[in-house]
Amino acid sequence: MTIHLDRQADLDDAITTLVKQDPRLKPVLQVAGMPALRRREPGFAGLAAIVCGQQLSTASAAAIWGRVSAAFDPFEHGAIKRARTDRLARLGLSAAKIKTLKALAKELAAERLNLDVLAEEDADAAHATLTALHGIGPWTADIYLLFCLGHGDAWPAGDLAVQEAMRIGLGLKARPTVKQMAPLADPWRPLRGAAAHLWWAYYHAVKRREGVIGDDK
Structure with a gap:
């Protein structure tokens, strides 16, 4: 269990x-x-915030996510899927992070990914599901599971x-x-x-x- x-x-x-x-x-x-x-918002917004903060200091990550979330309010995968790359870049996102966010948005829009069900999966299985996605490495996957879904393991x-x-x-x-x-x-x-x-x-x-x-x- x-x-x-x-x-x-x-x-x-x-x-x-x-x-x-x-x-x-x-x-x-x-x-x-x-x-x-420590808990964060679940779903696409929670995972996107972690992606935005990859390999950055806490302060830098918060600043970039603040700009991104303010620019897309409410923060939904459909809006990111449609957003121009240059607009996202002006918010401080690298090309790699933009590619990751758009790939996630595409998977969610096609209903090939359900982030919520991962809370009930074995930690290692949920980890494998996330790391199979473009741009989602082990650290990002585990931080999402722990902070956004409250996965105990x-x-x-x-x-x-x-x-x-x-x-x-x-x-x-x-x-x-x-x-x-x-x-x-x-x-x-x-x-x-x-x-x-x-x-x-x-x-x-x-x-x-x-x-x-x-x-x-």
Whole structure:
């Protein structure tokens, strides 16, 4: 059964369970405190916001998405599908991101993609569905599943802040690679999404700064 993180109480319960199952997380929680649940708008708008912020700082991502969402209000796939490329470029979007947004809009318009049903799928299966789409890499897929759909087992293995937090919190010699992140998180299934929230909170408690939003390479 898929576990959802829809309310703060859901995350609190999941973190408590994780700490009981994995004693290594107890000192992490003591430093981080109970993390706040992070949720974003689901659907095309939520995924588009993440695409706009790929490999950008938090501030830069927010600025670009602010311009894009204001220019298309309400933000619907039909409008993006019809929009001129030069108009989107003037809003600060790169050619690659414009191509991704238009590809997503085309899939949604043709009803070949249903973003909402992914909330009920196994995290790995939902991840595979998203990464099969043009321009959607592993990090983008997992951030959508976790923040927009509240998928409790989504695991953002490519997130630099989570990687660095685990290096510090688990006493690793080096920041783990994306490939290494999968087995490291296996003990936390089916609550890897809750573990990610904990590691983000730990990262900010230790580093006291915002990191790069993510890496889809």
